[in-house]
Amino acid sequence: MRIAGKIVLPVAVSVAMSAIGGCGQPFGRVDVREGGVPQGVALPGPSAVVAGFSPAQISVHPLSRLEGVGDARRAVVHIQVVDTYGQDIKWPGAVGVETAPSDSFADPRSHWVDLTAGEANARVFDSISRCYAVRVPAPGVGRVYVKVRWMMSEADGKAVELQAQGVLLEPK
Numbered sequence: 001m002r003i004a005g006k007i008v009l010p011v012a013v014s015v016a017m018s019a020i021g022g023c024g025q026p027f028g029r030v031d032v033r034e035g036g037v038p039q040g041v042a043l044p045g046p047s048a049v050v051a052g053f054s055p056a057q058i059s060v061h062p063l064s065r066l067e068g069v070g071d072a073r074r075a076v077v078h079i080q081v082v083d084t085y086g087q088d089i090k091w092p093g094a095v096g097v098e099t100a101p102s103d104s105f106a107d108p109r110s111h112w113v114d115l116t117a118g119e120a121n122a123r124v125f126d127s128i129s130r131c132y133a134v135r136v137p138a139p140g141v142g143r144v145y146v147k148v149r150w151m152m153s154e155a156d157g158k159a160v161e162l163q164a165q166g167v168l169l170e171p172k
Helices: 002-021 046-051 118-124
Strands: 055-060 065-067 074-083 094-100 109-114 131-137 144-153 159-168
Touching: 055 144, 074 094, 074 144, 074 159, 094 131, 109 118, 109 131, 118 131
Parallel strands: 055 159
Antiparallel strands: 055 074, 065 074, 074 131, 094 109, 094 144, 144 159
8 A cells, every 4th residue: 555655646746737837838838829839929030030149259268279389380269259148159250360479469470260151160160168169370489379350240231340369378
């Protein structure tokens, strides 16, 4: 008899919670019209969807680093793109990375990467860090100063430029 009591009570609680919660939905029932869209919900057009999720800020992520030596020395710049809600996102655009041996940027070297095509954008995006990992030649020896420019278009076609700076140190 004890076994039956242990089984009946959890089953009764589960049935009661399903009835109260609307068949497992946490906020009750949703009335659905044809097409599966809840009643009273108007689907926004593409520009309205994109507008709230376009890039608001970029930064040089701490995973950025220097690799190699001599002519094979590279700066691996991880560029974090964040929307207005602070979420890491992907976005098409052109990325300019300037590297220089000093913070005065007296002798900068510029490198541009076109990330407007889907395939190129996906290839440079690192899904683990949720950043774009751009590899460019690194000047000199010692630390490298980095300026990043992100050129893009918003949903309304307006051109926007976001900027960030960072310093990459020699590995120990």
